[in-house]
Amino acid sequence: MKNVMAMVGGLLVTGAICAAPAGAQSVRRPCTAQGSHQATACIMEPKEGATLPAGSLHVVLAAKNVSISPVAAAKPNGAHYHLLLDTDLESWTDPIPPASDHVVHLGQGQKEYTFEGVSSGQHRLIVVLGDNNHVPVAHQHADTTYFSVR
Numbered sequence: 312m313k314n315v316m317a318m319v320g321g322l323l324v325t326g327a328i329c330a331a332p333a334g335a336q337s338v339r340r341p342c343t344a345q346g347s348h349q350a351t352a353c354i355m356e357p358k359e360g361a362t363l364p365a366g367s368l369h370v371v372l373a374a375k376n377v378s379i380s381p382v383a384a385a386k387p388n389g390a391h392y393h394l395l396l397d398t399d400l401e402s403w404t405d406p407i408p409p410a411s412d413h414v415v416h417l418g419q420g421q422k423e424y425t426f427e428g429v430s431s432g433q434h435r436l437i438v439v440l441g442d443n444n445h446v447p448v449a450h451q452h453a454d455t456t457y458f459s460v461r
């Protein structure tokens with residue numbers, strides 16, 4: 312368990328270090344990388360390092376090597392996105408916590424989401440794939456982005 316969390320910490324650090332300059336295509340985006348067979352979730356919007364106006368925060372997601380589907384469809388190996396805004400994922404083996412101001416389950420298979428009333432300042436958004444029981448998909452490549460709101 313400790314190793315997994317250490318790995319996640321490493322991913323977060325990598326994301327911060329490899330941030331592309333504004334306007335450039337980020338090379339760290341694993342959804343466009345070749346060769347991986349891991350279930351992968353990516354944050355397409357907001358862009359790493361973006362400075363966004365106050366108000367609503369629009370999030371656009373993408374995935375690779377996984378079938379994004381509604382929980383109700385109960386597809387074998389189906390997964391849905393989970394967004395964690397300024398909060399950590401406490402466990403990679405227990406269900407992702409219920410919805411709150413900081414945790415969102417896109418349980419209908421949505422690929423976009425809008426947060427309202429995000430405060431000004433620095434923020435961190437994590438996307439994690441969860442199965443029909445909301446347990447994080449094993450061996451996945453989750454994604455993190457850092458941005459700020461004016």
Ligand SMILES: [Cu+2]
Binds near residue numbers: 391416417418441444
């Ligand atoms: Cu869920």
